[in-house]
Amino acid sequence: MSTPTTISLAGVAKRYRGTTALDGVDLSFGPGITGLLGPNGAGKTTLLRIAATVLAPDAGDVRLLGRTLRSTEALHDVRCRLGYLPQEMGFPRTFTGFGFVDYMAVLKEWTQRAPRHDEVRRVLALVDLDGLATKRVRTLSGGQRRRLALAQALLGEPSLLLLDEPTTGVDPEQRVALRQVLSRAGERSTVLLSTHQTEDVEALCDRVVVLDRGRVRFDGAVTDLVATATGKVWLADGPDPSARASWRTGTGRHRNVGEGAPAGAEAAEPTLEDAYLLLLGDRARAEGVAA
Numbered sequence: 675m676s677t678p679t680t681i682s683l684a685g686v687a688k689r690y691r692g693t694t695a696l697d698g699v700d701l702s703f704g705p706g707i708t709g710l711l712g713p714n715g716a717g718k719t720t721l722l723r724i725a726a727t728v729l730a731p732d733a734g735d736v737r738l739l740g741r742t743l744r745s746t747e748a749l750h751d752v753r754c755r756l757g758y759l760p761q762e763m764g765f766p767r768t769f770t771g772f773g774f775v776d777y778m779a780v781l782k783e784w785t786q787r788a789p790r791h792d793e794v795r796r797v798l799a800l801v802d803l804d805g806l807a808t809k810r811v812r813t814l815s816g817g818q819r820r821r822l823a824l825a826q827a828l829l830g831e832p833s834l835l836l837l838d839e840p841t842t843g844v845d846p847e848q849r850v851a852l853r854q855v856l857s858r859a860g861e862r863s864t865v866l867l868s869t870h871q872t873e874d875v876e877a878l879c880d881r882v883v884v885l886d887r888g889r890v891r892f893d894g895a896v897t898d899l900v901a902t903a904t905g906k907v908w909l910a911d912g913p914d915p916s917a918r919a920s921w922r923t924g925t926g927r928h929r930n931v932g933e934g935a936p937a938g939a940e941a942a943e944p945t946l947e948d949a950y951l952l953l954l955g956d957r958a959r960a961e962g963v964a965a
């Protein structure tokens with residue numbers, strides 16, 4: 675049985691004045707979690723904003739949940755069935771956490787108070803904020819606010835979940851707990867996860883799309899991208915001049931990533947980060963993966 679397509683982008687382009695953010699992107703996504711990687715300014719947020727119906731492309735076709743978005747009714751239907759965590763979320767800071775998520779649920783037309791409140795409590799528990807639900811948003815920490823922003827995206831178990839850097843500022847224990855929430859969401863929904871955390875993509879996604887300067891540089895299985903770095907990562911007592919990137923690890927040995935390990939070098943298991951560095955080359959090194 676073929677997998678249903680939830681998002682289909684064909685020839686999608688977007689420019690902001692002189693800057694090309696997306697340059698003829700063709701992509702489609704079905705259920706499961708796809709990681710979206712790329713250097714700063716690659717176009718990831720622009721792509722997610724278009725998929726969230728917040729931004730219209732200059733050119734190309736967008737189909738979401740089987741609809742073309744040409745009518746107000748189609749837009750309304752799609753918006754009720756998608757969850758979106760923007761890169762930056764503005765909060766009414768005097769609201770409590772509960773009040774904020776409840777407000778978002780009202781906007782999503784959860785009209786009946788009792789089931790709406792149950793749903794708000796459910797998503798707050800998913801992000802481990804049930805104990806802080808009555809605190810005002812302005813008194814929450816940065817990581818707690820990020821989890822609150824994620825909670826509103828999870829309302830109603832949306833068929834399409836668009837997450838722009840969900841784990842920025844979230845502590846390691848909570849990040850791992852969120853992986854469980856996201857992996858469950860990926861079992862029933864289409865999840866697009868834009869992040870600079872290659873470990874999160876490796877841990878959660880079967881597919882990865884790498885964007886660079888508004889174009890798709892890689893689209894395929896995470897394991898296939900990692901495999902491109904086989905034989906290109908090695909350990910040595912110092913930095914290897916032939917390496918593209920080299921750093922001293924906590925053990926005192928240097929991890930070298932380059933086009934090919936010298937003969938006799940001690941090979942290291944490649945990670946997604948290594949493969950990403952090799953794919954994007956010097957440009958990625960200059961701009962940083964974990965921005």
Ligand SMILES: Nc1ncnc2c1ncn2[C@@H]1O[C@H](COP(=O)(O)OP(=O)(O)OP(=O)(O)O)[C@@H](O)[C@H]1O
Binds near residue numbers: 718
């Ligand atoms: N509102 C805007 N006005 C002008 N230029 C913009 C605007 N939003 C984005 N851009 C530009 O479009 C390009 C793509 O930006 P976008 O935010 O989509 O990238 P990104 O991959 O999400 O980057 P980051 O990893 O830094 O969040 C960048 O060159 C950016 O400067």
